[in-house]
Amino acid sequence: VKKSDVVRAILPLHLRKEPAQAQGLAFAPTNIALVKYWGKRNTELNLAYTSSLSIALPDQGALTKVNLHEGKQDQVVLNGNEIANNTEFFKRIAEFLNLFRFQSAWHFNIDIQMNIPVAAGLASSACGFASLTLALKDLFAWPLRFQELSILARLGSGSAARSLWQGFVEWHSGASADGMDSYAEPLTATWPSLCVAILAFSDQAKPISSREAMQATVNSSALYQCWVQKATHDLALLKQAIHNQQFPLFGGTAESNALNMHATMLSSWPPICYFLPATLAAMHEIWSLRQQGLELYFTEDAGPNLKLLFLEKDASAVKQHFPQIEVLRVFE
Numbered sequence: 001v002k003k004s005d006v007v008r009a010i011l012p013l014h015l016r017k018e019p020a021q022a023q024g025l026a027f028a029p030t031n032i033a034l035v036k037y038w039g040k041r042n043t044e045l046n047l048a049y050t051s052s053l054s055i056a057l058p059d060q061g062a063l064t065k066v067n068l069h070e071g072k073q074d075q076v077v078l079n080g081n082e083i084a085n086n087t088e089f090f091k092r093i094a095e096f097l098n099l100f101r102f103q104s105a106w107h108f109n110i111d112i113q114m115n116i117p118v119a120a121g122l123a124s125s126a127c128g129f130a131s132l133t134l135a136l137k138d139l140f141a142w143p144l145r146f147q148e149l150s151i152l153a154r155l156g157s158g159s160a161a162r163s164l165w166q167g168f169v170e171w172h173s174g175a176s177a178d179g180m181d182s183y184a185e186p187l188t189a190t191w192p193s194l195c196v197a198i199l200a201f202s203d204q205a206k207p208i209s210s211r212e213a214m215q216a217t218v219n220s221s222a223l224y225q226c227w228v229q230k231a232t233h234d235l236a237l238l239k240q241a242i243h244n245q246q247f248p249l250f251g252g253t254a255e256s257n258a259l260n261m262h263a264t265m266l267s268s269w270p271p272i273c274y275f276l277p278a279t280l281a282a283m284h285e286i287w288s289l290r291q292q293g294l295e296l297y298f299t300e301d302a303g304p305n306l307k308l309l310f311l312e313k314d315a316s317a318v319k320q321h322f323p324q325i326e327v328l329r330v331f332e
């Protein structure tokens with residue numbers, strides 16, 4: 001099954017036509033996975049081995065404008081700077097746009113405004129492809145459901161399947177070969193006192209992309225099968241914790257899930273390690289604060305930065321220990 005087969009199944013012939021308006025515009029928030037997506041059962045379609053669950057950061061993400069233009073090739077502008085057509089970033093976007101180039105003469109103008117650091121483990125590809133998918137829906141006026149848009153966004157980047165909504169979002173791994181059952185959905189639950197903060201140590205591009213790193217993990221880690229079981233178990237626990245608003249279970253499950261994901265990377269060969277010395281020092285500090293009674297947990301993605309999880313009642317204590325953070329209330 002190819003990406004183009006999936007697009008044809010979702011967009012029947014009568015929808016593969018001229019834009020309905022001059023420009024499409026959409027915002028998509030970035031998301032932080034609490035139970036991670038790490039490893040694909042199908043690399044063409046970005047189908048995950050396991051389901052994952054994330055939380056959106058309300059005002060942080062990507063605002064994307066898209067239109068057709070007269071030029072001879074696609075043009076991609078990120079935060080006001082035109083992206084060269086020989087970069088990985090450009091190529092991934094152009095490859096995604098090929099799926100929607102219903103006439104070969106069509107070329108797209110894409111203008112993305114992101115208010116998060118790009119390529120620092122802050123899910124820029126997630127909000128980037130999610131906002132581009134929603135902007136294309138707007139441009140062409142596709143009468144699609146969010147479930148179908150989630151499948152289209154996944155063809156750009158796995159985690160983009162989860163970036164179409166605010167709040168808690170679950171991406172079902174699905175089991176079918178064509179991935180038609182692999183889409184995300186929002187949970188109805190909210191948690192108004194939940195806070196998130198990014199504890200940043202580096203805004204440098206990552207040494208290895210998450211795409212390559214997850215494939216290397218699947219191919220070489222002896223722990224990979226354990227990860228599949230662990231992620232499945234963690235997803236059930238996390239949903240229970242959200243449902244019952246049990247914060248220690250919530251934070252503990254997210255932190256343990258992240259550490260298990262990183263353990264699979266450390267056990268890959270060649271080894272993959274996203275920790276910096278400052279990352280480890282902060283982990284020790286968080287564990288020590290927790291022993292002293294502070295309900296503070298972390299998660300970490302494919303980069304050295306930590307994302308702190310805590311409740312509003314502890315926000316000033318957390319800020320005292322980590323003065324550089326900005327406290328984000330996720331459900332405001």
Ligand code: 2P0
Nearest residue numbers: 033036037157158159210211301302
């Ligand atoms: C996640 N990450 O669940 C996990 C945790 C990073 C660590 O999804 O190859 O950019 O485009 O499907 O989605 C980052 O990987 O990878 C990611 P592709 P993606 O958020």
